[in-house]
Amino acid sequence: MTSTTTLSMALPVEHRDRLMRLAREVSFEAGERLFEEGRRADRFWIIRTGTVLLDLHVPGRRAAVIESLGHGELLGWSWHYAPYVWQLGAETLSPVRAWEFDAEAVRAACARDPEFGRAVATWVGRVVAHRLQASRIRLLDLYAPYGSGTPA
Amino acid sequence: MNDVPVPYQVTGVRRESADTVSLTLAPAGEEALEPFAPGQFAMVYAFGVGEIPVSVSRIGRRELVHTVRSVGAVSAALCALRPGSQVGLRGPFGTGWGLERAAGQDIVVVTGGIGLAPLRPLVLAALAARRAYGRLNLLVGSRTPEDLLYADRIRAWVDSHGPLHCQVTVDRPSPAWWGHVGLVTTLLNSALFTPENTTAYVCGPEPMIRATARDLLHRGVRPERIRVSLERNMRCATGHCGHCQLGGVLMCLDGPVIGWDRVESLLAVREL
Amino acid sequence: MTNSTTTAVLDRDGLSALVQALAAQGRTVVGPTVRDGAVVLAEIASADDLPFGWGTEVEAGRYRLVPRDDGAVFAHTAGPQSWKTYLHPQRERLWSAERAADGHLSVTEDGSEQPSYAFLGVRPCDLRAIAIQDRVLAGGRYPDRGYRERRTGAFLIAAECTEPGATCFCVSMGGGPAADSGFDLALTEVLDRAGHRFLVRTGSEAGEEVLSGLPRHPADAHTRNAARTAVDAARDRMGRAMPPVDLRALMGESLEADRWDDVAARCLTCGNCTMVCPTCFCTTTEEVTDLTGDHAERWQHWDSCFDVDFSHLHGGPVRASARSRYRQWLTHKLSTWYEQFGSSGCVGCGRCVTWCPVGIDITEEAAALHDELTDRLRREKQKETER
Structure with a gap:
């Protein structure tokens, strides 16, 4: 939890500009599915406005919402690591405006310019670490009724 | 008395x-x-x-x-x-939150679980003197929507007063929940504040306080402007029983509200 | 020493008269006396109750009474108790509460009249310990009413040290065997061919008044010299010493030291050191109810940071390990006490060393921590220069 992960804070300006040249403006209605677990992770987004829910499908149940993402946050990191397959599903909670990136184009740019590649890898790694930390703290179930959680 | x-x-x-x-x-x-x-x-x-x-x-x-x-x-x-x-x-x-420290500044209130309770009077005081402060953010973390404290009153604060940027997030959404899901620190991304001109007030379970304070610090909020409320065993509340010590801090006199600058290194020592 | 100090000499009859005079004032006179193989503090009816002819032999984890041929009365070292037994008693009722049939609650502060004490034979280390507890319990934002009443009503007769023990280290804590202030009367025992007598100095108006009513001799140069020589000699005969370093900084730098594991392997966490320490002040409370359930009392009693429940937070103790509890005791005593109360919490009386069942020696632990820190800093510096 020691790092913040929004693009403006996480990427040096020259790399940010370069990345943004690959961006395309998109918008979604509330309730649209953006990707599904197990499919090819060929895109990713930076959310400008609105909220996106990450979920996990459990048969016989409503999809379990794992986390919500909002302004400035990276949506999707599976595109960065082989085998480039989504681990979760994503659905908009509200109307969403975002920057969309073609994963293959970004990966190619990273391969051509290792310095840019390292900056992007650091940014994505930081996002992953941040979410891991948040998940770990949530695992503790700190607000749980007394005595219902893990033994002290 | x-x-x-x-x-x-x-x-x-x-x-x-x-x-x-x-x-x-x-x-x-x-x-x-x-x-x-x-x-x-x-x-x-x-x-x-x-x-x-x-x-x-x-x-x-x-x-x-x-x-x-x-x-x-x-x-x-x-x-x-x-x-x-x-x-x-x-x-x-004990010490109070010290709302006067935030005069002219943006305010970020971050709460986890029952940590909202001690901060409610601060939020109400800030709302009552809205012009004395910059932007007012209230970020609330709850286990489930049903566990959320003062739910109807939070809605009333948002509706009836000047701009209060309130966001609620839960660890475990119920089917009827249409809000944020995740740790309360993730709400900081969309909170409205200028870190170098911000006073933050944080209360909740200690791991949540530590994570929030580190995040705020990283964003550029000054450590003495991150005010946290800590919990230790208290018996007398008058500085005589010795139970509530955290290093040199006597929590009943020097706390429960204390600047992050005074406790950051102490909280990093296990079993202190 | 104030300018108005009066000096005189008391003989043994004078000492007896002193006890009688204080008792006649309605005071409870408390002094050292021999019981259960130790010099303990107890109410005394006459000077005859004092430990004439008894000395002590102490070491880490060891305490023995030894008879003395010279009949000295203040030649023993600190026993298992200190004056906090009287000023800050082990158990004290804070309040009583009644609940009426209609649910009405009434709470009454314990208003029992506090005894008016006279303490005979307060060692200079214990005078300093009393001054420290004064700051903790009677100073600050919320003075403890009971303590303050007992304290302001107490008449203190110091006995300077001429026979320091093997566990004494007051000099290295900035103190010494001489009583400088904080007493009503100060005695220095002198035993030589001219007889068994006490040089007495006054430290307050109350002391002047008491002394003026006692059979006494003028202070002669010989007695003065003998007293000064004996106290000066005691200063050089301390059995132990703290390492001559900034202990406050040392503790602050040593929170993660390996030495805590070493001492934790020996420490039984029995809390003896906190019970015998003349400055340890921690207490807890308990609620006592009667069978009807309509009457409750709030009692306060001594607690120890070695008790595992001391730091209990719903869920469990903050300090579960022996390592963390010993560290709490030592760092509080020698370091964080400054932040809280403006001084060290240790006066060098040596009780914690003597009464530790496994002989843990606070001066040895401090020295070991200092060695470990020095070592660590040297290695860090070495690494720095290699870079």
Whole structure:
């Protein structure tokens, strides 16, 4: 939890500009599915406005919402690591405006310019670490009724 | 009065969640405690059971509200009280949040679980003097939507007062939940504040406080402007029993609200 | 020493008269006396109750009474108790509460009249310990009413040290065997061919008044010299010493030291050191109810940071390991006490060393921590220069 992960804070300006040249403006209605677990992770987004829910499908149940993402946050990191397959599903909670990136184009740019590649890898790694930390703290179930959680 | 408890009558009981109750207390007789500042606490005495420290969660002219979570013998006894019962109160004790420190600044209030209770009087005070401060953010973390404290009142604050940027996130959404899901720190991304001109007030379980304070610090909020409320064993509240020490800090006198600059290194030492 | 100090000499009859005079004032006179193989503090009816002819032999974890041929009365070292037994008693009722049939609560502060004490034979280390407890319990934002009443009503007769023990280290804590202030009367025992007598100095008006009513001799140069020589000699005969370093900084730098594991392997966490320490002040409270359930009392009693429940937070103790509890005790005593109360919490009386059942020696632990820190800093510096 020691790092913040929004693009403006996480990427040096020259790399940010370069990345943004690959961006395309998109918008979604509330309730649209953006990707599904197990499919090819060929895109990713930076959310400008609105909220996106990450979920996990459990048969016989409503999809379990794992986390919500909002302004400035990276949506999707599976595109960065082989085998480039989504681990979760994503659905908009509200109307969403975002920057969309073609994963293959970004990966190619990273391969051509290792310095840019390292900056992007650091940014994505930081996002992953941040979410891991948040998940770990949530695992503790700190607000749980007394005595219902893990033994002290 | 700090030596012996002053009798207070329970005039209202409100069940906030499965294990949490808000008690409205008014002086039972002539005698009343000195006025409380937001963030201060009282030693609440359940007759025949004992005393525990509880932060004040609303400050009326005569009445005080204490929100109590049932975690031990005394808090369980307090949660079982009915209107008309009496408790004893000593106080006010400890440092307050120090809202005046935020004059002219953006305010970020971050709460986890019952940590919202001690911060409610601060939010109300800031709303009552809206022009004295910059942007006002209230970021609330709850376990489930059902566990959210003061849910209807949070809605009322947002509706009826000047701009209050309030966001609520839960760890475990229920089917009817249409809000954020995740740790409360993730709400900082969309909070409206200029870090170098911000005072933050943080209360919740200690790991949540540590994570939030580190995040705020990383964003550029100055450590002495991150005010956290910590919990340690308290017996006397007057600095004499020695129980509430954290290094050189006597939590009942130097806290419970204390600057992150004073406790960051202490909290990094295990079992201190 | 004030300018108005009066000096005189008391003989044994004078000492007896002193006890009688204080008792005649309605005071409870407390002094050292021999019981259960130790010099303990107890109410005394006459000077005959004092430990004439008894000395002590102490070491880490060891205490023995030894008879003395010279009949000295203040030649023993600190026993298992200190004056906090009287000023800050082990158990004290804070308040009583009644619940009426209609649910009305009434709470009454314990208003029992506090005894008016006279303490005979307060060692200089214990005078400093009393001054420290004064700051903790009677100073600050919320003075402890009971303590303050007992304290302001107490008449203190110091006995300077001429026979320091093997566990004494007051000099290295900035003190010494001489009583400088904080007493009503100060005695220095002198035993030589001219007889068994006490040089007495006054430290307060109350002391002047008491002394003026006692059979006494003028202070002669010989007695003065003998007294000064004996106390000066005691200063050089301390059995132990703290390492001559900034202990406050040392503790602050040593929170993660390996030495805590070493001492934790020996420490029984029995809390003896906190019980015998003349400055340890921690207490807890308990609620006592009667069978009807309509009457409750709030009692305060001594607690120890070695008790596992001391740091209990719903869920469990903050300090579960022996390592963390010993560290809490030592760092509080020698370091964080400054932040809280403006001084060290240790006066070098040596009780914690003597009464530790496994002989843990606070001076040895401090020295070991200092060695470990020095070592660590040297290695860090070495690494720095290699870079």
